[in-house]
Amino acid sequence: xxxxxxxxxxxxxxxxxxxxxxxxxxxxxxxxxxxxxxxxxxxxxxxxxxxxxxxxxxxxxxxxxxxxxxxxxxxxxxxxxxxxxxxxxxxxxxxxxxxxxxxxxxxxxxxxxxxxxxxxxxxxxxxxxxxxxxxxxxxxxxxxxxxxxxxxxxxxxxxxxxxxxxxxxxxxxxxxxxxxxxxx
Amino acid sequence: xxxxxxxxxxxxxxxxxxxxxxxxxxxxxxxxxxxxxxxxxxxxxxxxxxxxxxxxxxxxxxxxxxxxxxxxxxxxxxxxxxxxxxxxxxxxxxxxxxxxxxxxxxxxxxxxxxxxxxxxxxxxxxxxxxxxxxxxxxxxxxxxxxxxxxxxxxxxxxxxxxxxxxxxxxxxxxxxxxxxxxxx
Numbered sequence: 001x002x003x004x005x006x007x008x009x010x011x012x013x014x015x016x017x018x019x020x021x022x023x024x025x026x027x028x029x030x031x032x033x034x035x036x037x038x039x040x041x042x043x044x045x046x047x048x049x050x051x052x053x054x055x056x057x058x059x060x061x062x063x064x065x066x067x068x069x070x071x072x073x074x075x076x077x078x079x080x081x082x083x084x085x086x087x088x089x090x091x092x093x094x095x096x097x098x099x100x101x102x103x104x105x106x107x108x109x110x111x112x113x114x115x116x117x118x119x120x121x122x123x124x125x126x127x128x129x130x131x132x133x134x135x136x137x138x139x140x141x142x143x144x145x146x147x148x149x150x151x152x153x154x155x156x157x158x159x160x161x162x163x164x165x166x167x168x169x170x171x172x173x174x175x176x177x178x179x180x181x182x183x184x
Numbered sequence: 185x186x187x188x189x190x191x192x193x194x195x196x197x198x199x200x201x202x203x204x205x206x207x208x209x210x211x212x213x214x215x216x217x218x219x220x221x222x223x224x225x226x227x228x229x230x231x232x233x234x235x236x237x238x239x240x241x242x243x244x245x246x247x248x249x250x251x252x253x254x255x256x257x258x259x260x261x262x263x264x265x266x267x268x269x270x271x272x273x274x275x276x277x278x279x280x281x282x283x284x285x286x287x288x289x290x291x292x293x294x295x296x297x298x299x300x301x302x303x304x305x306x307x308x309x310x311x312x313x314x315x316x317x318x319x320x321x322x323x324x325x326x327x328x329x330x331x332x333x334x335x336x337x338x339x340x341x342x343x344x345x346x347x348x349x350x351x352x353x354x355x356x357x358x359x360x361x362x363x364x365x366x367x368x
Contacts, residue, residue: 012314081324084323086271142265
């Protein structure tokens with residue numbers, strides 16, 4: 001069974017090594033991890049970004065499931081590129097799993113970086129845009145997609161010191177994927 | 185032909201009115217706009233967020249196409265909830281369109297809000313995470329998904345004064361959707 005390994009992990013300085021560790025964890029549970037950087041793309045060609053897209057899409061087609069890293073990326077929410085892939089896999093009817101190494105409620109996390117206040121019964125940010133206030137760790141579309149198209153978001157009981165390299169929550173997803181995909 | 189109207193517009197103080205304006209533009213071009221807030225959800229019930237998800241998913245199933253507002257939201261990139269929906273619609277094989285009222289290159293936009301520097305041939309943010317540097321306005325997954333599953337991202341020649349209420353780029357998407365969907 002093949003698992004597409006989505007996440008902003010590809011942006012880490014040691015992105016290739018993180019992919020190797022994730023694939024090894026999959027292998028230990030009888031699964032095959034497909035990591036975007038396994039596609040050999042020549043980054044110097046003019047259409048490199050399009051080739052990356054096509055490589056990722058082909059990997060998603062080949063996979064039975066996705067494990068997405070939804071740890072907040074450059075702000076209070078998940079990496080949009082990763083979220084696109086989660087949506088795509090849900091749309092393709094594949095089994096959806098994800099984790100975030102920051103399990104805080106979205107509104108609480110946001111209020112660490114900007115002024116979030118109550119106004120006319122809504123929680124709003126400094127631009128006056130509503131802040132989702134359902135007690136969820138991120139936008140409800142991702143959270144409920146996971147519940148209804150796979151397994152609920154996995155978060156650690158306490159935030160790991162190194163949110164980009166701690167793979168305990170990832171391994172919990174792999175275990176759930178193995179239990180579900182190998183059994184069926 | 186039905187178009188799902190995705191975007192952080194639902195978070196605006198005048199979210200309902202913006203939806204009405206978008207639906208009116210669709211109607212003027214012979215299309216039916218489906219706006220998330222058209223679903224009547226009781227926000228006081230415990231599973232309100234799940235009901236919103238299910239309502240949105242049902243609307244997406246009913247739609248032939250999506251027009252997603254990818255204008256940067258609380259940071260340098262698009263709203264993850266909207267991006268999830270774009271991915272889902274691409275996965276369902278629906279026709280994908282989107283616009284952003286900020287057409288700047290992602291790396292340039294990011295450098296307005298944080299220190300972006302070159303390091304070992306990579307562009308990196310203050311956390312040392314790679315900054316996508318393909319000259320695109322947002323993450324390559326969304327940009328190329330639009331090219332390959334619908335129409336290229338629409339951006340205005342100059343950023344409108346009111347990025348949340350200017351609907352010229354939206355209307356350009358509606359025109360393209362009408363040309364494509366009504367013709368076929």
